[in-house]
Amino acid sequence: MQARHRKMLLTLIIAVLVSAWPGAATPPRPSGAAPSCQRRCGDLAIPYPFGIGRGCYLYTGEGDTTFGLTCNLTADGTYKTFCYEVQVIGISLSRGQARVRGDIRSWCYNGSSMSMDENIIWWSDFTDSQFRLSDEDNRFTVIGCNSLAYVGSANTGSKYMTGCMATCPAAGRLENGSCSGMGCCQAAIPRGINTYEVQFDDRFTTSRTRGFSRCSYAALVEAAAFDFRTMYVTADDFMESTGGKVPLVLDWVVGKETCREAARNTTAYMCVSSNSECVDSRNGPGYLCNCSRGYDGNPYVHDGCQDVNECDATRFKYPCSVPGTCVNTPGGFVCSCADKTRGNAYSGTCEAQSSQLGVHLAVGISIGLVVLVVSMSCVYMIHQKRSLASVKQRYFRQHGGLLLFEEMKSKQGLSFTLFTKEELEEATDKFDERHVLGKGGNGTVYKGALKDKRLVAIKKCKVINERQEKEFGKEMLILSQVNHRNVVRLYGCCLEVEVPMLVYQFIPNGTLYQLIHGRPHGTRISLATRLKIAHETAEALAYLHSWASPPIIHGDVKSPNILIDEDHTAKVADFGASTLAPTDEAQFVTFVQGTYGYLDPEYMQTSKLTSKSDVYSFGVVLLELLTCRKAMNLQALEEEKNLSSHFLLALSESRLGEILDEQIKGEQSVELIEQVAELAKECLEMASDRRPSMREVAEELDRVRKLLQHPWGQQTPDEERKALLVGSPITRPEIELSNGYVSLTDSAYLGVRSPR
DSSP: OHHHHHHHHHHHHHHHHHHTOTTSOOSOOOSSOOTTSOOEETTEEOOTTSEESTTSSOOOSTTOOTTEEEEEEOTTSOEEEEETTEEEEEEETTTTEEEEEEEOEEEEEOSSSEEEOOOOOOOOSOTTSSEEEOTTTEEEEEESSSEEEEEEOOOGGGOOEEEEEEBOOOGGGOOTTOOSSBSEEEEOOOTTOOOOEEEEOTTTOOOOOTTSOSEEEEEEEEGGGOOOOTHHHHSOOHHHHHTTEEEEEEEEOSBSSOHHHHHHOTTTOOOOSTTEEEEEOSSSSOEEEEEOTTEEEOTTSTTOEEEOOTTOTTTSOOOSOTTOEEEEETTEEEEEOOTTEEEOTTTSOEEEGGGHHHHHHHHHHHHHHHHHHHHHHHHHHHHHHHHHHHHHHHHHHHTTHHHHHHHHHHSTTOOOEEOOHHHHHHHTTTTOGGGEEEEETTEEEEEEEOTTSOEEEEEEESOOOHHHHHHHHHHHHHHHTOOOTTBOOEEEEEOSSSSOEEEEEOOTTOBHHHHHHSSOTTOOOOHHHHHHHHHHHHHHHHHHHHTSSSOEEOSOOOGGGEEEOTTOOEEEOOOTTOEEOOSSGGGBOSSOOSOTTTSOHHHHHHOBOOHHHHHHHHHHHHHHHHHOOOSBOTTSOGGGSBHHHHHHHHHHTTOHHHHSOTTTTTTSOHHHHHHHHHHHHHHTOSSGGGSOOHHHHHHHHHHHHHHHHSGGGGSOHHHHHHHHHHTOOOOSOOEEEETTEEEEOOTTTTOOOOOO
């Protein structure tokens, strides 16, 4: 009860304190205090704005005693300074801090149960005050054996909670000075808080292990003043050695405004001393005053900042070299050599003038050599810079940069950027290996961040052929105008390098290759998701082939070049091997580009890249989705190394089920999976003229997806066969089986697809 009354009294006093806190701004603040004010209590100096007695501290309104202190004679016969019942043991003007003695909370085992004292400091209701608990200097500290405690806020306006647990190891493992969890733990507190309370968690706090103290302790304490001793845990010596009190640091400010705002009100501005300056608080709103460099004293009173005599060797280290002479100046000092001597009086030595001729000669020669070396270095650097600029201009013209620049000027509102080499180096930390997203046959892709905070994928191409080199800029401009939800956006390129670099939109969730082959064991990818990715990829390629102007052939369709976002939307990327659909003999390339396992056999034979080459590569991607096998696996058996060959052989021998992914077997209608497999077979035809177009592939995948989404598409294969064989009534569109296809005879449904 006594502790409870003490707590209520302290809360009431603080409420009065807050109600009269500075900021209500009534009368102007005084710029100092009467000379007769008591400025010392025992061993503690009390500088303004703190003070003892009315008129001796910072006063802003009726009843305000914010910085008011009392000097009391204590039981041990000494005078101590108090702010109400809290003892003040230190005040720092330059740091804006006050050190006080805070209480310790204990939790003890009395033989049959745990008991908790009520010694809790409540720095409550300081929301509108200029005092904050220092997060830099204080640490929440728990001492004990298996003790868990928290420091938190009782103020609903600034909720926080921090805790730590001191474990109970063997007594021999405890170390003096170590507060890392064994017998003692510490935790930081948030910045800017103005209220706290301490509590133990009785579910984890025991402190009744043999060989250890029966009590646990928790307190907010100044970190620099706390030194853990093993006897605190083994001999219950913590309360006795500290007297039940620990140092605590409070930050304070003299106003709630910023320096700029406070300086506008000259009657209330606290930095009144000449040679003083205002400093914004780092710990919430408000400001402090400090003396300028070279001055010391109290900036809150007139003429309180006095010049520091740096030449006073009794107070400071002598700043000049011996036998140099130090002369104090306002705010600083000057070092000079004595008469008839020369030299550097600050950091060197002063010597007689007669010995200076050789020094002067050596200095002159040294200066001449330095000037010569610097001049030659500048000439060389200028030459190198001009040579580099010339090389950049040559590459820029070589890659069609001038033509591209003219095209960009003629097209208003075009969102295409010509990046410099320096911009892309800055975005990737000079193409650091840590930024590599992937490497392939056409180049290396890096993750980067532009100055406007956009995340991008930057591709450094390895090589381009002679025809691409001449038309590169123009083709990049065309690619940048591709606008489809399933195609990664091309932001721009860099042409002032030997091989151009492309800058794409960054998709953060990896590639289709990683989704299929890099997923953790047991992760499922439903057939519906696989068909969605396949359909969206086909739609993107069909758009490039049929609706882009002029049409675009991707040239390197594969699962690593299909990106997947967070909702499994497909994004076709990497146009490193792309080309505009040719209309003349330029369609023949000097060497084949692409990835083995995905390459069109006809393209490898004729070096003729067509839109049907993309169809073949897409067929391989479709197989990856059905089988979850890699397009080329050199570690597999000979007949299984090439996925497309393995698939065609298995299909011809009616062994399709052997290579399908186990996760989709039985998940959906067998007939639907067989239709997708038949579509992949058509895409993999050796003769390109027998393959479907990407538009037809996309339409077929769309049809299969709609079948899958229909309620009938969710029935099991056994149910379907039973319905067909026994002739039971069918409540869905009539069906017939033909060559492995399910054809819907009800034309009002989705239409009929005939096999090729």
